[in-house]
Amino acid sequence: MKAVIPQSGKAILLAGCISAVLLLAAFEQPAVQVDASAAGPRTLEVQTRAAVVRDYLQAWKSLSGALQENRADLLDASFVGVARDKLADAIGEQQALGLKTQYRDVSHNLKIVFYSPEGLSIQLLDTVQYDLQIVDRDHEQATQHLSARYVAVLTPTEVRWKVRVFQAQPDTLESGQGK
């Protein structure tokens, strides 16, 4: 005996499926807070701010994919210069050791702290919560929840902002100009 689903029922089922997929996708997105009140000396336009934040968050996705699959080419979309070199070296180390790591960013608290006078670099501080999973020769060793404060310097390229400097700093290390 066949169950017959009316047209309206099919539509409801389809809408439900789509909602579920969207809901799951939403859960995958990290929570993001942005504070651009300290940005300067150049005026930070709303569009620039949105583009920088979008591209920085995308950089975390690129980083995650590259370290998870041990593929340095996945970095190219979001990283250049020193940051790209260092991440690619880390991927080389992982390959040599038979390791893979997975970074899943849970939340970002972004503070844009510097936009250079000529508009060629922008610096942000990111207090990020993330899960780190270590896999050694296909055996998951552990998953840890971590928090760190990253300093990132982004520079404009043809179509997007790319991360040129990317490093974490201890919470205690922040002072200097203008203070």
Added chain:
Amino acid sequence: MKERTILLSVSIMAAAMQLAAAESGGLQVPRTVEAGSAFSITTSASSKAVLYIVSPLQVLRRDVEPGASVDIGSGALHNAGHYLALLVGPSSTEKAEFDVVAASQPASVSFLAKPSRLPVNLPEGISGVAYVFDVFRNLVLKPMPVSFKLSDSGTPQTRSVATRNGVAWVKMNSAPKAGAAQFQVSVGSVANKRVVQQVPGDPCNLRMSARRSGERVVVETEPVRDCSGNAVSDGTIVTFTQTYNGRSEATVDVPLKRDVARTELPAREGSVISVATGVVMGNEIRLGGR
């Protein structure tokens, strides 16, 4: 002697506190380590285990014998960042977190100077941005004094600024005199240099003279200079216009050559010749002297 003893005691206490802060179970790691420096990780592993030291920028893996400490050699961990140390044994897992910070000695400075060419006498027209890195290309986040110096044939401008989050910046005025200026940044013993070309500004005064040559009149400007007395660049367009009874008779665009612009126009009695360049108007000459 007493002061030294107190200082030593304080240092030992501080080191002990740092060690204790990063300690988790039997895994003892210094809370902060300078990039590239050697350090030890103490474990209480009762059987063979594997130690992972992981950040996005560097990964290490060490086999650990029971009860042994792990020595991380000089230069082994050189990328600044937040690291997870994870000791995985057959029956237990221990973890600790620590930070690797940039070496305090700057080794290079990345210098962005803009623009490379600008008019003279422009207040805050030149910007310089310096990022300070250590020998391992880590951004040095500890505040450091950075010196900016813009020097041409006149008195150099010097500014000292402390870095914040590894970056320092300034804005400087272009000089009154045209020519190449050296824009230098230095931090510690490290320096970097850019050349900024300061070109004359817009013309300031424009005067011409005329002399008859048969049926024609030759008009020629005096040397065209900016408000600081610099000769305006050759190639700058000067426009001569001849009108008669308010109607335009001829317009000639002439590029400056060796500071002057020169052309010939019909010597029509009663016509008026005017000269202009950019937004500057020069004098007028009426032919026939009326």
